[in-house]
Amino acid sequence: MTSPRRTFAIISHPDAGKTTLTEKLLLKGGAIHLAGEVKARGQARRARSDWMKIEQQRGISVTSSVMTFERDGITFNLLDTPGHEDFSEDTYRTLTAVDSAIMVIDAARGIEAQTRKLFEVCRLRSVPIITFINKVDREGLSPFELLDEVADKLALDVTPMMWPIGMGGTYQGLHVMGDATDALPDAVQEEVELAGAGYPEFDVEAYRNGDLTPVFFGSALREYGVDQLIEAIAAFAPPPHALPAEPAPVAPDYPDVTGFVFKVQANMDPNHRDRIAFMRLVSGTFKRGMKLTPTGHGKPIAVHSPILFFAQQREVADEAFPGDIIGIPNHGTLRVGDTLAEKPGVRFTGLPNFAPEILRRVALKDPTKTKQLRKALDDLSEEGVIQVFYPEIGSNWIIGVVGQLQLDVLLSRLDAEYKVAAGLEPSPYDTARWVGGDAGEVKTFMDQNKGAMAKDRDGNPVFLAKSAWEVNYIAERYPAVKFAATRER
Numbered sequence: 026m027t028s029p030r031r032t033f034a035i036i037s038h039p040d041a042g043k044t045t046l047t048e049k050l051l052l053k054g055g056a057i058h059l060a061g062e063v064k065a066r067g068q069a070r071r072a073r074s075d076w077m078k079i080e081q082q083r084g085i086s087v088t089s090s091v092m093t094f095e096r097d098g099i100t101f102n103l104l105d106t107p108g109h110e111d112f113s114e115d116t117y118r119t120l121t122a123v124d125s126a127i128m129v130i131d132a133a134r135g136i137e138a139q140t141r142k143l144f145e146v147c148r149l150r151s152v153p154i155i156t157f158i159n160k161v162d163r164e165g166l167s168p169f170e171l172l173d174e175v176a177d178k179l180a181l182d183v184t185p186m187m188w189p190i191g192m193g194g195t196y197q198g199l200h201v202m203g204d205a206t207d208a209l210p211d212a213v214q215e216e217v218e219l220a221g222a223g224y225p226e227f228d229v230e231a232y233r234n235g236d237l238t239p240v241f242f243g244s245a246l247r248e249y250g251v252d253q254l255i256e257a258i259a260a261f262a263p264p265p266h267a268l269p270a271e272p273a274p275v276a277p278d279y280p281d282v283t284g285f286v287f288k289v290q291a292n293m294d295p296n297h298r299d300r301i302a303f304m305r306l307v308s309g310t311f312k313r314g315m316k317l318t319p320t321g322h323g324k325p326i327a328v329h330s331p332i333l334f335f336a337q338q339r340e341v342a343d344e345a346f347p348g349d350i351i352g353i354p355n356h357g358t359l360r361v362g363d364t365l366a367e368k369p370g371v372r373f374t375g376l377p378n379f380a381p382e383i384l385r386r387v388a389l390k391d392p393t394k395t396k397q398l399r400k401a402l403d404d405l406s407e408e409g410v411i412q413v414f415y416p417e418i419g420s421n422w423i424i425g426v427v428g429q430l431q432l433d434v435l436l437s438r439l440d441a442e443y444k445v446a447a448g449l450e451p452s453p454y455d456t457a458r459w460v461g462g463d464a465g466e467v468k469t470f471m472d473q474n475k476g477a478m479a480k481d482r483d484g485n486p487v488f489l490a491k492s493a494w495e496v497n498y499i500a501e502r503y504p505a506v507k508f509a510a511t512r513e514r
């Protein structure tokens with residue numbers, strides 16, 4: 026018998042307390058014994074605005090990408106989402122691999138920009154959310170203000186599950202909603218009664234559909250409310266369920282092993298060009314040595330040394346179950362979005378490439394390094410750090426990103442890992458669209474617009490547009506051609 030799985034992520038704005046909460050969850054699950062280990066990473070992250078230093082400490086960042094701990098017979102898989110403010114594709118993709126999320130909010134700040142963006146990503150995929158309002162040991166907004174803010178800004182029903190008995194200097198503990206209130210101070214008793222009447226009752230179905238969020242109050246730092254939060258994840262958060270795929274959704278009890286790659290991390294060891302592909306197991310019982318076939322390309326690969334991620338140490342896995350993440354070492358055959366299956370024929374859908382919002386021309390400082398640059402751009406696009414477009418005409422390679430931070434990461438990694446000195450120059454393009462649809466029309470379109478055509482890393486045709494207006498204009502002129510802002514793999 027396998028233990029039930031809860032595969033989840035924490036979403037928050039920087040400084041709300043994600044690192045502290047992660048550490049406390051791991052401590053309570055017995056996964057780490059030294060307080061401060063996860064924390065050290067959070068501090069490093071803030072201390073060095075230079076995020077590349079963290080990229081260089083890849084050993085650390087990989088073990089903490091997936092953290093597994095067990096408690097009360099349940100296996101929790103916590104997937105880390107990068108904490109910087111810039112929106113990253115990596116974060117989005119990680120959220121495709123979880124069954125639920127914890128949203129951490131700073132009680133003094135309410136909903137902040139990054140919380141909101143990440144929430145929108147969760148909503149796109151109906152990922153259910155438990156809210157943890159952190160730092161009640163400090164003065165903050167009132168519980169009512171916080172609940173209303175979540176409800177209004179995120180258009181979500183809220184159910185307070187706990188109520189803080191005072192906050193900051195007056196904090197005296199947490200009250201479980203629904204318990205007798207006679208022992209509470211009068212003012213709090215009144216609040217609790219008002220709240221009990223004013224917010225909808227908890228409804229697990231509404232939560233699992235992503236329409237309602239149960240709200241917990243607490244302090245990660247002081248460990249207030251953390252046990253209740255873990256219990257709530259265990260009790261309410263959905264176990265692994267069916268995921269969208271072709272030809273049909275795949276449920277965990279599907280007999281074959283299937284999964285998809287949501288993240289690839291390259292160059293973890295600068296001396297070896299190795300990679301770890303992170304696969305979310307969707308169905309079947311994975312056993313070490315099993316052969317899995319990447320759908321659509323490639324031969325079956327035998328997974329002899331899969332990695333399971335227990336915090337602070339990478340363990341070699343013998344078995345893994347739906348909801349688990351395994352790391353598959355490979356030499357670049359596996360890409361983000363790939364489906365892996367015991368028997369070919371299944372393909373998971375819904376892992377998009379984003380329409381790049383910033384396009385830049387790569388300028389090589391040493392022209393003899395063209396080959397290295399091409400290799401680096403291919404690698405980094407495969408990892409999802411950037412998207413790369415090779416124009417049909419000319420040799421001005423274009424890279425596309427959705428956030429500025431990705432550009433910084435690109436330059437730093439080109440330099441550090443590939444010894445390629447490059448700069449970025451403005452490009453005449455503003456956005457890109459993947460081209461598809463009626464084959465004859467596509468050919469006509471491409472012939473007539475050769476100067477704006479490029480290929481992505483996988484050879485798919487991409488139209489480079491000077492503006493969103495141009496995209497619309499062209500789309501009207503070629504109605505049988507489809508211009509997609511994202512490319513689902």
Ligand code: G4P
Nearest residue numbers: 038039040041042043044045067159160163244245246247
């Ligand atoms: P992040 O990963 O979301 O960016 O946040 P992190 O956990 O690093 O926490 C950000 C800051 O908030 C840290 O303070 C942390 O100690 C503090 N913090 C987290 N949870 C609580 C809480 O429940 N109550 C209070 N009062 N503070 C909390 P810092 O000053 O940046 O670091 P440090 O010097 O305290 O270590």
